[in-house]
Amino acid sequence: MARNWTAQQKRAIELHNKNILVSAAAGSGKTAVLVERIIRMITDPDNHVDIERLVVVTFTNAAAAQMRERIGAALESMIEENPSDRNLQRQLAMIHMAQITTIDSFCLNILRNNYMNLDIDPGFRIADQGELELIKADVMGELLEKYYAGGNEDFYALINSYSGKKSDKAIEDLINKIYNYARSYPWPHEWLQSCIDTGSASTVDEFNESLPAQYLFDYVTKYIQGSREKFRRLLDICKDVAGPDMYIDNILSDLEGMDMLLNTENISQWMETAARIQFTDLSRKRGSGVDPDMKELVRNSRTKYRDSFRKIRDRLCSMSVEEYLRELSANGAPLRMLITLASEYMDAVDAAKKEKNIIDFNDIEHMACSLLVKHEKGTDEYTQLADDLASYYGEILIDEYQDSNMLQEMILTAVSRGRLDSSRNNLFMVGDVKQSIYKFRLARPELFLDKYVKYPDADGCEVIELRNNFRSRSQVLYSVNSVFEKIMHRECGGIEYTEDVRLNPGLEFAQRTDSGMMDNRTSIRLADLNIQYDEDDVNTPRECEG
Missing domain, CATH: 1.10.274.50 (Enzyme I; Chain A, domain 2)
Known part of the structure; x- marks a missing residue:
């Protein structure tokens, strides 16, 4: 039976010739969307892409095996209905040769096929x-x-x-x-040298030109760009018939400050400008006919931005550049x-x-990168191998994109078709920055956030939001939202937990009336694991329930 896809899921499945970032909330059906997109590409009767010409990058071997299994099961089901379809039979036969794999395995495949171009013993x-x-x-x-x-x-x-x-x-x-x-990083020694250069900076210009200072400036600029988009929406809410119009002047003042920051050209200018930013007190006027929910939304969003901005400013501007x-x-x-x-x-x-004659997984990625990109004197040039692979692969699909790093980004960009012909972009990235938990493994969720901010205004690129959760009851989602809208912000989690990223119920579940669930309230238990207690002392408090 055909599945009823939401409009956004359908767009994520059917849109092509663009670089697509799918921001997929928990329980939003992202794996089903990814599998359906692949199935439709390899079974399109008019313009199919052979499965061996797809690169599907997953975060773990288990995820790759599950993805391969689901695609295989879907093909087998289609063959049962169309046993004479040769293309379906071919795709099923080739599935074990498909690049449905982790980034390490993908790079190892490149390495084994091209080791003769590296200073490495083939018996590594x-x-x-x-x-x-x-x-x-x-x-x-x-x-x-x-x-x-x-x-x-x-x-x-x-x-x-x-x-x-x-x-x-x-x-x-x-x-x-x-x-x-x-x-x-793709070029680790160059990054290390940039750190030495920063430590050797003796002038403001040298400081601004150092790579760490440039990365810092890039971070705060993206932060302000993302905040500005949200404040434009807050301004629209204030101008609504039932909106809190008494806050319009405050929001306009905040937007003016953001524009001043976005007009800076380097981190020292940003710091000097940020030190002058002031926040006006919100108007105390009551306003007639104002929707209280709209008023609270604007007030809370503005307070969150003010507090988070001040934290960043306090850290950066505690000293002058000099x-x-x-x-x-x-x-x-x-x-x-x-x-x-x-x-x-x-x-x-x-x-x-x-x-x-041994290597580790990081070596594999660096060697693959050196086969794809020639790096000399701070400039990158793609190799013939990179061009050949970019022309060969029909699409690059990346799962859990929020956990990619700079090195992996360069590798996958090198084999993408869009850098050869921007009218045929073919990167499809799926993830949720709220679920990025591998920073200790040097994941760079800012890669996701950068595209999330830039893609809506970039040619040949698009952001698709999958916000509906089909896994949990609305009571659970409400409780999760209530917790994370208070604790998740840009400094802790990399993103503001606003209306745009809240979990929304996608299904209506039948109401249970059994004794196990007399009402639909969510129970939350907090356990303090640091408390030392005597197991015989049953009265020692170590849990609280709410």
């Missing part, structure tokens, strides 16, 4: 985690021992500032964190030494792995 193997940890521990010990014996004053200053009295674990952890973070430069000058030598240690550590670990 992927190291297990325990082996890697032993190598890294040995390299770290040798590196620090070399510097202890070398008499480097900057090294001793770094150790005195950051290392413990009994061990070097603190400094080792710092080096490893920088090492891991750098490797989430004071930052003086701090950098005072602490520049230890910073440069720390980055130098991380860079040497990276080279030594790579050399140790090469000697054993």
